[in-house]
Amino acid sequence: MRIKLGCRIGYTLAAPTPMVALLNVHYSRFADLEGPDHLHTSPGVPVTSYRDMFGNWCARCIAPAGEFEISTNCIIRDSGEPDPYVPDAMQHAVEDLPSETLTCLLGSRYCDTDLLSETAWTLFENTPPGWERVQAICDYVHNTVQFGYEHARNTRTASQTLTERVGVCRDFTHLAITFCRCMNIPARYCTGYLGDIGIPLPHAPGDFAAWMEVYLGGAWWTFDPRNNQRRIGRVLIAQGRDAADVPLTNTFGRADLTRFEVWTDEIA
Template identity: 50%
Template sequence: MLIESEFDIQFHLPQPIAMVAMLHVHPSIEPQLVTEDLIRVEHIGPSDGGDGVRELPVLEYLDCFGNRCTRFLAPAGAIRLAGRHILNASETRDPQGYGLSQTPVEQLPSETLQFLLASRYCQVDQFGAIAQDLFGHMGTGWALAAAIRDWVHAKVTFNYGAARPTKTAADVFSERIGVCRDFQHLAITLTRAMNIPARYVTGQLGDIRAPYSSPGDFSAWYQIWLDGRWWDMDARHNEPRLGRVLMAVGRDAADVAITTSFGRADLKHFYVESNEIDSEGRKVPLPPKLPATTEPVLSSQTTFPASR
């Protein structure tokens, strides 16, 4: 199955600032690419006495979580970040780890231990008693992790109007409303509190062989560590999906913002799409639409996490 993903994000900068973007696919899925995964960073408008579009130099690096990042110095004015790629995705929906047992903490790989700890949006240290009260009778392993995911999906209501960049898992637990990242933060926190490593994921998740649901956006989900590997979980959608395009992983949304600007950056245009295409490059039609629902649109802020 071929998935074409593209984006066009534009800002206006009152003054020159440094920026970091996390818009490449994750290195772990680069072998699936059938085209190059290039990012263009452009300054639009007058420059050095002339008009037009000027491509800006960038530096790429891997962060401490293994994500591919792009950093650059952006001049004042209009800035565009754009890219497109095609990858060969699995035709199998998210694998499910039914019956998997839980690895004791003392036997976990050392690199997974950080995903048991409290982080910016996931106050694990405040949820020990809560998690035990809610899930202490649910056993261990996959059954426990799935029960946490299902509980968050059932108890939290999606409403983009309730989004705010400072909302933590504790806020979501008390308010029971939020956007995609909020569902995942609460599920991650409760999962870690029950000694299962859980990490936050950002990527693209289009309507692939599913009815149209919304304008394109980046998406957030999470992964749990069981049986020697990471498994995708999604407390927002809570159903096995096709076409997840992994971009970045971290402790929570603070580690994997789509763009981070070290100064003011006003969002002026935002376009993201991820669609199945056929061998001729034509978009594959979707099944019939479901009833319309309220869906998110990114707002302007300094750091842009996934919100879908």
């Protein structure tokens, strides 16, 4: 299938403000793009790009004072298949894990493993290791936390999500990642596009989504504790230890959000 995707984000700025944006499709999907997903700004300003420590493509610019918009729009080809399901994917012993996965076992800004380790083992010690254990974690988070945009708070940690039992997709993801890491399963945070392809109406307004990837059976696999079902048309933008590593935009100064549009539409 072909999917048209993109975004338009607007700000009001009191002064010229440096900005970093992670809005380009992840390099692992470059070959699926029908054309480059260049970032556009209004008014136009010079934009330079670099790769961060996780390999994500980042764009930086200086946004002028006043009204400013940053946008992208492209078409990507997708298999049309739902997220993979590999129930026999095994959990590795820590000593057998590739060295590059070990960072994804450690605590991070929003994934406070030190506070949730005992809880994780109490909840999941008796689940079968591997895919079934990760699914049990996703089931628990999905059934325990109530989703609502009114619950959004950008400082909420995984342990606070468990205590408050409310949040948005990033909070579901942080809690599930933290439980996985506590159970010695490498897990990383992902952000990207996830439309409503294959989902019955009504649909909520377009938004970016957060999910996680876990390392099982020698590969990284997608799990989505917020939706807790296999979805079609998931398009990765960036990966990191948690949301602190992959903010969609990061402004180094006051910036008031005035516009936020995201679209992910199947092309017939």
